[in-house]
Amino acid sequence: MDQIGLMRQLCLKTETKIVLVVLDGLGGLPNDAGKTELETAHVPNLDALASQSICGLSDPVLPGITPGSGPGHLALFGYDPLQCMIGRGILEALGIDFDLKPGDVAARGNLCTLDDQGIITDRRAGRVDTEKSRIIASQLDGIEIEGVRVIVEAVKDHRVVVVFRGEGLSDSVTDSDPQRVGLAPQPVFAGNDDSTKMARIANVFLTQASKILAGHHPANGLLLRGFSRMPHFPGFKDVYKLDACAIASYPMYRGLAKVVGMTVVKTGATLDDEIKTLKENFNKYDFFFLHVKATDAAGEDGDFGRKVSVLEDFDRRLPLIIGLKPDVMVVTGDHSTPATLGGHGWHAVPVVVNGKFCRPDTVSAFNETACISGGLGHIPACHIMPLAMANALKLEKYGA
Template sequence: MRKKQGLLIILDGLGDRVNPELNGMTPLESAKTPNLDYIASQGMCGNVYPIAPGIRVGTDVGHLHIFGYDSNKVYSGRGPLEAYSAGMKLMPGDVAFRGNFGTIEDDYTVIDRRAGRIRKGTKELATAINGLELSDGTQVFVKELTEHRLAIVLRGKGLSDKISCTDPGTAEEGAKLIIPSPLDGTSSAEKTAKNLWEFTNRAYEILKEHPINKQREAEGLNVANVVIARGAGQERDIPSIKELYNIKAACVAGDITVGGIAELVGMDYFCDDSFTGSFDTNLKGKVDLSINLLKEKKYDWVVMHVKATDLAGHDNLPIEKRDMIEKVDNAIGMILQEIDLNKCYITVTADHSTPCEARDHTGDGVPTIIAGGDVRKDSINSAGESQFMSGSLNNLTANDIFMMQMDLLGFTDKVGS
């Protein structure tokens, strides 16, 4: 079967709901998107569910499904994915967590779960608490990720990932850190819960006195005096995309977690210091690199990821989310100048919806487009959640969209003779 190339553009948290600041429109509907409108007119559109209607997913699970996997089979928790993203080697029995640097008061009341989205000094802070040995001999390894994020690994005998973690989530203001507890009543879970709480306390004592935080305090910034943990998990084997589909795939992303997930499933990960995973990310650089990977490096499938749309949703910034969508639309215009849709398909989707007023992930469908010279076209000619409600992709899942891409590219096997 003939082979073609494909470019997948992921706008993290793109999906939204009608917003009063945008005259009752979503950020996507409110944005000026001539290039998204064009590719919508050149293919199939719809609101696609990451797993199923009403099911809320995290960035990790959402991307696994976008990449064609069933999280029920390959996913044990966000922690191992974060550890992999950080370049940490997990050993059998390790328990890994995703973490945030956060800001708490002395009584452990959470002031800011992200420590003002701290960027500078996170390596020094992580180094200060990396390698701690707990009272029972368990070791703790910590590595910084993008901005306030970090990976945490507990290594010792008889550990379990069946524990609650310390993150109170987006609870009401004034919530305190949660004391970890076992979820299955086993001694290994009880031990691991105690270990996580001991680490939390010891890290707090170190971080609150760290020079980075003394400087932040002097500058009136939220200090990064605590590690807030969630997503406990232990490693599972995941077959690679190369093994499953014999496809050469690459991912361009500023978000290290997304890059780590891509590497975990067998994709080559490309990044640059200017790919920040935030509003100031170098979109032109991402476009140039993605085009180069398709044209010069001959990758079959290239994923280009943009994180800032999700950040705007979490921070309830509908205007900024709309503006970021318009910047991405301009970047898509650059892509269309370089790519022939008769030779390379373009897909646009999201890992989940992050409506601004909800300030969190929801189970809404995500706006999705598959465009190409020979793609069956529906009647949609402009981009937006409401417009896509009558599209041909409506109510499909992320796994469905992945398989449709693999089929268009020519990397699926025929069932039967």
């Protein structure tokens, strides 16, 4: 029996409430001063929470493996990220409520900046605003290639979703995005004989798109990755007996919540908006996933100071969440995004679990170094959900 099967067997429906706060890309690495972003930030409320809780570090997938956002979040939701895979394209599509049809293949698109030699100088085109992306998407939308329609819609900032709709398509193809500057976009290659048509159509589309985008500097290129179809996972409510509410301003994370069957409620673009939405819905659900994107964006931009400021901004608002008095509160991240790396890292992520029945440890600060000595130890991220359920008294005893 795997973890999902065991949870389905043991979980109880109760009145207790759980709040899971995911500070995207939370973990960091030391800067020249020898401190991580969390160690640098003034976060007295997080530190106070840690001193009353049980803390530790978690690996989103396995030690040494750098996770994408999909595996990182699925692990936090209690799913084995090695068994439950989902492509970025589907997440982007679901996040904007795109009406996916059977057989659709979706890819996540990044508008990017190319130099005169076709080399990528900025994978995010200066994070062009969503309105600019919407104009560009409308010019790319509706291209037909070999009877396959290509649908393009803006997501947020530089991100678009590209959906291929037609017969005989496969998602077993490679990305065109090398995920590094200083390289040219890559051709899309078939992963097997069944995906040659998909690869050919994707490459034709990218060639046509490059001509359309040529005059749109800095968004004069398009990178595709995460070709995928809709997966089918065990439902969150079926497994955990929870009425779950997802609060996320960024489309992809709404998509992740939808994949597992959470109710995704409307919210605004800021953390204040998200906390307001949490308050408004607190009596309607018994599990809340609240997502904070800004930590990850700062880390990806290599902006150490901005990530510190985001953490401090969250800390100032933390009492508003604690004030709702959830029975169990978890604060962690889906992965590390150290500003010194400028991207996702394989490094373990701090986690704090707070509740009446937690056994507090000696940790008195919420950061990477302090959490190493916490009572949770070093655990797989997929074990956090059972811990939250247990501390909310939502698990029966296992065995006689």
